Amino acid sequence: MMATKSRCSQCGFEIAEPLAKNPLDFEFAAPGSRHYTLLNSDEVPLDPELDMIASVVSETETHLARLDDVISKTNAHLACLEDEVASVRERMRQLEEQRAPLHSYRAQNQAVRSPLRRIPPEVLAEIFLWTLPTPQRAVERLRFSAMESPWVLTHVSRRWRAVAISSPALWSLLPITCGTKNNSLYYPLSMIETHLARASKLKIHFYGTEADSQSQTEIFRLLAAHADRWEELSLGLTSALVPLLDSLMGRLPHLRRTWIQWNGRESQAEGVETIEIFESAPSLVAFGAAKYHYIPYLLPAKQLTSYQLDAPWGTHRDILKLATGLIEARVNVPFADDEPWPDPGPIISMSCLRRLFVSHVEILQFLQFPVLKEIALDMGLDEDVLPHLEPSLIRSACPLRMLCFDGCPPADATLSVLQRFPSIKELAIIVDTVEDSGRLTRFMTSLTVSKTEETTVVAPQLNRVSLGSEDKGYIDYDTFLGMVESRWRSAHCALKGAALLIAAGGTPVRSDLGVLRKEGLDLVLAEGLDASNAIDYLLMYPGWN
Structure with a gap:
């Protein structure tokens, strides 16, 4: 078939023009010939051979001239093509410019049909609330950013901005964590003022530092000006902030929950004998404070439902006698070694108490709790659980469901408790020492259930076992797996769930654990902040600080 020729309209180049003779098919001197020998040696040619060489040179020049002509035309055609490509590219640019507004117009019309556009403002506001960080994650931010909720919601569209601004609940949480730099870099005062103006009730989480006290004082004064709208206060106190607390006296009508901690030992300024501002807070029901050296807090004890305090036992006793409505309490006596335990005296009846942590099992001899469901005990290595726990549980006749140890008591003591009180269905142990x-x-x-002695199961009533630690090295994973698997597969055990909580380091990723989960075991493997939060819950730290 003959090749079809086409000619470029601009340069006249025949795009399919064949060469009369391909130079690669040129008849070069054949090896072994006289011509080949002359080309590859310095022999002197004869006169007739000179005529032959002249003819070859002439023929070669003819082929070179033709090739040079084709190369020149091809180069010209390439330049023509480049101009044509540039023209096509310009045309493409123009088409894209025409397409962009059309594409945008279509998207705008599609947006009109979007279900999101028809969501009622109150539903959209509820969705916005789910974008807020937890108070704990919010205060862990090292720097303020307008690209985080709720501020970022005001930059999406006019409707979103209007809904966000008109939703006071979205602005109720105001977390401020102060660093070593000027605090205006962390949350500008002007934006704090805007934040305050958009909120109705306020949840203030303010954590100060001893550095840059002037800037922090300015921020706290601004927050204090709106104290009548505070519902929640989580406060990291410094020596510079303590004198400002007096201005809050009688100005906390809606405050329901308070957590107080100190930035460090040096923050507990000398001369601070008592903090009195919370006693006159008529709505306060939850209070917590952490230790360095104890400073008394005057509290409306009769109205408290949640309570955490690091204080001498005498202080706890006086508060607990009045706080008859407590539902949960964390009673920590960090100074117990400084003085002997007093005689029990009259038993304090806690008729509403459902969750209790005590730092010393000796505390139980002073209490009665008829509806207690969960108890956590801080264990010393040599403390015997049963002599203190058993009389208290018998006296209270409570439906205890969960038992948690911070530290691990001797195995026989723990087993005795489980056998003595079969109502305990959940067991948690937190370990952090060798x-x-x-x-x-x-x-x-x-x-662990032995296959040979399966009918003699220890504590068969346990339906959940949770183990936690700050470091993964303190829990033997193989023993944990063997214990959980044996109880899960035993017909004589009630185990339905297990948890492994490692705050630092990772939990094991093992196929055998996955198999148990697929079989229906409620297995929780948590690490990092999630594990820390779960451990804190088991040890009954308040979840709102």
């Missing part, structure tokens, strides 16, 4: 780790391993071994 000694506790060894005890925990022995205890898990005692809970």
Whole structure:
């Protein structure tokens, strides 16, 4: 078939023009010929051979001239093509420019049909609330950013901005964590003022530092000007902030929950004998304060439902006698070694108490709690659980469901408690020492169901076992797995769930754990902040600080 020729309209180049003779098919001197020998040696040619060489040179020049002509035309055609490509590219640019507004117009019309556009403002506001960080995550931010909720919601569209601004609940949480730099870099005062203006009730989480006290004082004064709208206060106190507390006296009508901690030992300024502002807060029901050295707080004890305090036992006793409505309490006595425990005296009846943490099992001898469901105990290595816990539980006749140990008591003592009180369905143990780790391993071994002695199961009523630690090295994963798997598969055990909580480091990713989960075991493997939060819940730290 003959090649079809086409000619470029601009340069006349025949795009399919064939060469009369391909130079690669040119008849070069054949090896072994006289011509080949002359080309590859310095022999002297004869006169007739000179005529032959002249003819070859002439023929070669003819082919070179033709090739040069084709190359020149091809180069000209390439330049023509480049101009044509540039023209096509310009045309494409113009088409894209025409397409962009059309595409945008279509998108705008499609947006009109979007279900999101028809969401009622009150539903949209509820969705916005779910974008807010938890108070704990909010105060962990090292720097303020307008690209985080709720501020970012005001930059999406006019409708979103209007809904966000008109939703006071979206602005109720105001977290400020002060660093070592000027605090205006962390949350500008002008934006704090705007934030305050958009809120109705306020949840203030303000954590100061001893650095840059002037800037922090300015911020706190601004917040204090709106104290009558505070519902929640989580406060990291510094020596510079303490004198400002007096201005809050009688100005906290809506405050329901308060958490107080100190930036450090040096923050507890000398001369501060008592903090009195909370006693006159008529709505306060939850109070917590952390230790360095104890400073008395005057509290409306009769109205409290949640309570955490690091204080001498005498202080706790006086508060608990009045706080008859407590539902949960964390009673920590960090100074117990400084003085002997007093005689029990009259038993304090806590008729509403459902969750209780005590730092010393000796505290139980002073209390009665008929509806208690969960108890957590801070264990010393040599403390015996049963002599203190058993009389208290018998006296209270409470429906205790969950038992948590901060530290691991001897295995036989724990097993005695579980056997003595079959109402305990959930067990949690938190370990952070080598000694506790060894005890925990022995205890898990005692809970493991032997295939040869399956009918003699220890504590068969347990339906959940949770283990936690700050470091992954304190829990033997193989022993944990063996214990959980044996109880899960035993027909004589009630186990339905298990948890492994590691705050630092990772939890094991193992196929055998996944198999148990697929079989229906409620298995929780948590690490980092999620694990820390779960451990704090088991140890009954308030979840609102």
